[in-house]
Amino acid sequence: MNPVSLEAFLEKSNGKRLVIDSRMIKAGDIFVALKGEKVDGNEYVNEALTRGASYALTNKSVEDPRYLTTKDTIEFLKESARYVLQQCKMQHRIAITGSNGKTTTKICLASILSDIGSVYVTEKNYNTEIGVPLTILNNREKIKSARWGVFECGTDSPGNIQELINLIEPDVSVLLNVGTAHLGRFDSRKELLKEKLTIFSGLKNKDIAVAFSDDGDIASFVEGLPCKKIYFGQLSGDQRLVEFYYDDDVTFGIFENSLGRYVLRFKGIWHRGQLLDFLAASTTLTAMGIEGFELSATNIELPFTDRFSFITKKGITVINDCYNSSLESVRPAIETIKKIGPQKTIAVVGSILEQGKHSENTHGLLGKELEGFDYVLFYTRDKQIEYARKNLSPELSSSKSADIIVWLLDNAYPGTVVYFKASRGIEMEKLVNVFLERIE
Numbered sequence: 086m087n088p089v090s091l092e093a094f095l096e097k098s099n100g101k102r103l104v105i106d107s108r109m110i111k112a113g114d115i116f117v118a119l120k121g122e123k124v125d126g127n128e129y130v131n132e133a134l135t136r137g138a139s140y141a142l143t144n145k146s147v148e149d150p151r152y153l154t155t156k157d158t159i160e161f162l163k164e165s166a167r168y169v170l171q172q173c174k175m176q177h178r179i180a181i182t183g184s185n186g187k188t189t190t191k192i193c194l195a196s197i198l199s200d201i202g203s204v205y206v207t208e209k210n211y212n213t214e215i216g217v218p219l220t221i222l223n224n225r226e227k228i229k230s231a232r233w234g235v236f237e238c239g240t241d242s243p244g245n246i247q248e249l250i251n252l253i254e255p256d257v258s259v260l261l262n263v264g265t266a267h268l269g270r271f272d273s274r275k276e277l278l279k280e281k282l283t284i285f286s287g288l289k290n291k292d293i294a295v296a297f298s299d300d301g302d303i304a305s306f307v308e309g310l311p312c313k314k315i316y317f318g319q320l321s322g323d324q325r326l327v328e329f330y331y332d333d334d335v336t337f338g339i340f341e342n343s344l345g346r347y348v349l350r351f352k353g354i355w356h357r358g359q360l361l362d363f364l365a366a367s368t369t370l371t372a373m374g375i376e377g378f379e380l381s382a383t384n385i386e387l388p389f390t391d392r393f394s395f396i397t398k399k400g401i402t403v404i405n406d407c408y409n410s411s412l413e414s415v416r417p418a419i420e421t422i423k424k425i426g427p428q429k430t431i432a433v434v435g436s437i438l439e440q441g442k443h444s445e446n447t448h449g450l451l452g453k454e455l456e457g458f459d460y461v462l463f464y465t466r467d468k469q470i471e472y473a474r475k476n477l478s479p480e481l482s483s484s485k486s487a488d489i490i491v492w493l494l495d496n497a498y499p500g501t502v503v504y505f506k507a508s509r510g511i512e513m514e515k516l517v518n519v520f521l522e523r524i525e
Contacts, residue, residue, distance in 0.1 A: 087146070089153040091165060097140055097153065098165075103222050104138075105215065112137035119158055119215065120144070126158075159215060166218035167252050169225055175205075175234045177373055180253050182238040182246055182284045183261025183297075184277075185413050186362035187212065189387065190261060191237050193366035197381040198233050205231035212239035214248045238284060241270050241439070246283045257373065258284045259295040260303055261365050264413035269441025278302055288312040293372045295365060298322040317361070317368040324368040326360055331424060340364065342371075350383050354395055354425075356417040359387070391514055393418055398524045400499025402427065406506045407513040410437045412447060415454055415506060423457065428500035432458040433489060433516070435507025436467040448472030458504070460496065462489055466511050486516045493520055 089097075102114045107129040110116055116133035118126035118141060130141045134151055142153045142161065155161040170178075179194065181187050188210055198204040205228045208220045217236060221228065228234065238249045250258075263274070263281045271277040282303070285294050288310060296307040298316035307314050316322035327339040327346060336355040339348050351363070363382070370378055391408040406418055422430060432455050440447045452473030455461050463470045463482040471482070481492050497503055503520070507513040 088155050089142075091161075091168060094142070094153055094155075094161070095165060095168070098222065099225065101139060103142075103219055104133075105219065107133040107136065107138075110136040110138050114138050115153075116141040116143075117158055117162065117219070118143040118145070162218040162222070163214065163248070163252050166221040169221055169228060170234075170253065173228050173231065173234075175228075176232050177257050178234045178236065178253055178255040179257040179259065179369060180236050180238050180250065180255035180284055181259045181261065181365075182240070182281055183259075184264035184266040184281070185411060186261045186358055186365070187237045187239065189359050189362040189392075190259065190365050191235050192387060193363045193382075193385055194235050194369060196385045197366070197370060197378045198235070198375075200378075200381045201375065202232040203227075203230050205234045207235070207237050210237065210239070212237040212249075213241075214245060214252075217249055217252060240280050241267050243271065243276065243280050246280055247286060250283060250286055254287065256288070256292040257295065257369060258288060258293070259365055259369055260284050260297060260307075261362065262297050262413065263300060263303065264411055265437075265440070265443070265447060266409070266411040266413070267439045268443050268447075269439045282306050285310055285312075293369075295369045295372060297361075297365070313372065315368055315372040317364045319361070322368075324364055324371065326357070326364050329355070329357065329360055331421075336360070338363070340367075347379075349379060352383075352386055354393070354421065355387070356393055356421040358414065358417040359393070393421075396521065398521060400501075401497050401524055402502045403517065403521060404502065404504045405514065405517050406504065407511075407517060408509060410435075410506055410508045412437070412450055412454065415451065418504065418506070419454060419457060422502060422504060425502070427502040429498075429502070430458045431460045431462065431493065431497060431501060431503045433462045433464055433493070433503065433505045433513070434470060434473070435464040435511035435513050436469040438467065438469075438508035438510050440469070444469050445472045445475075449475040452477035462492065464489055464507065464511065464513060464516065470507075486519065489516060490520055490523060494523055497524075 104114045105117045110133045116138040140153050146154050195206040211220045236253050240246045263278045292312040294314050298304045298321045299318035317324045319326050325341045327341050329338045336351040338360045391405050394405045396403045453476040460480045463479045465484040505517050
């Protein structure tokens with residue numbers, strides 16, 4: 086094997102798009118072959134080159150100049166991205182993690198910071214040890230000129246966040262919450278908490294830790310850090326969410342800090358969790374010495390179509406909340422639905438995945454949360470949702486989307502709210518789209 090050097094790879098890939106799915110290759114792209122648990126990308130190098138890839142980063146050693154060979158493509162990606170970040174001159178690198186709300190917080194920060202100067206933001210939900218370096222390498226020019234960088238950090242196993250911190254080297258770290266999302270991939274909540282808290286590893290005296298103070302475990306850990314600390318929450322914190330209400334398609338949030346209370350207006354319907362995400366962003370900005378951003382805050386638009394997104398057709402309001410699912414994301418959604426006060430409420434729910442040994446308890450609690458709906462339907466494409474029967478008897482339970490659609494068409498009328506919720510793996514969004522098409 087004659088491995089490609091870091092310098093040669095960065096030169097050859099400059100201005101080109103790095104792609105990890107051979108089916109998405111366009112002329113001139115560079116294919117990055119990743120070896121996963123089920124699929125080995127190295128087996129698709131020829132296909133990628135045939136589709137027009139200019140090079141392939143692979144662990145295969147072949148006498149072909151288009152093969153850029155390295156022992157471990159993931160480690161090589163991270164090393165390359167780390168080098169790119171080391172060359173930039175960002176004032177602050179902000180790392181965000183939490184069980185819920187990472188992308189919303191990132192969007193809020195980016196929206197406000199972009200009104201002041203140039204900002205680089207990790208794309209979409211690319212928040213893994215693969216996604217983060219890829220988005221860095223695919224946005225080198227933007228990173229070079231960026232005044233700030235906002236990085237979303239996810240985890241699905243112990244050590245993931247530390248890998249990202251070693252890459253990003255943030256001087257501002259934000260922990261939004263620690264809930265039950267992905268809990269099945271950890272031995273216990275204690276282990277999950279430990280993983281999330283590594284977002285603060287490496288912070289020094291002048292660095293900043295932003296933390297959710299209502300969680301005593303988080304607050305007590307952060308209090309012992311050697312850096313600047315600032316807190317947000319509802320019950321306590323330097324910045325607090327006091328209350329919120331709705332007026333048509335507008336959300337009003339009442340906040341409080343050391344100077345007193347203030348009200349902000351947001352476009353669209355935001356639930357409590359999303360308002361806390363905004364508060365985390367505004368607390369971060371305050372800690373960075375950025376003030377007077379209230380007007381920019383009112384212009385934030387959440388671009389989601391599958392995260393508590395409202396669509397009204399023929400008087401029926403459909404809430405698509407199918408991007409992912411956890412107890413902590415269900416609760417604020419239900420609270421908002423009650424605040425809106427519709428005539429009739431229907432919930433169509435599927436399983437919360439990645440709960441492992443906690444699944445029966447999680448779904449039992451989910452059933453309890455759903456008691457306030459007039460009707461609840463179980464979409465049993467995955468059978469774990471049936472555990473919710475412990476506290477709830479559904480109006481209908483079926484693995485066939487057609488059964489769900491027929492029932493909804495017979496029972497939803499103008500004034501009805503239909504709430505769809507499940508983990509991404511359930512593909513509930515397909516059911517949502519069919520229902521919307523069939524409403525007449």
